[in-house]
Amino acid sequence: MYSEFDREVGEMRVEQERQARIDAARAELTKTGRDACECGATISPARRRAYPSATRCLECQEIVEKEAYLK
Incomplete structure (x- = not known):
């Protein structure tokens, strides 16, 4: 059986x-891309x-x- 300590450590x-995971998702949302596309065109x-x-x-x-x- 697990002790109370083990349960608390697991929950933490x-x-x-x-x-x-939340922090990574937030960072991804605020990450900026580029001004120019890979093809050289400007991203609108x-x-x-x-x-x-x-x-x-x-x-x-x-x-x-x-x-x-299509794949």
Whole structure:
């Protein structure tokens, strides 16, 4: 059987892992992407507002998503 101490330590570890996942998700949301797409085109201001971490222009992103969908 587990002692009260073991249970408390386990609960603390679960909470620490949960908080780490929350912190990582928040950091990902606030991460900024680039001003220029991989193809060299400028990423539109509207796309940057909607998806700040964008690394591709809308046209390139559509191509990548279509290719992934067709696989």
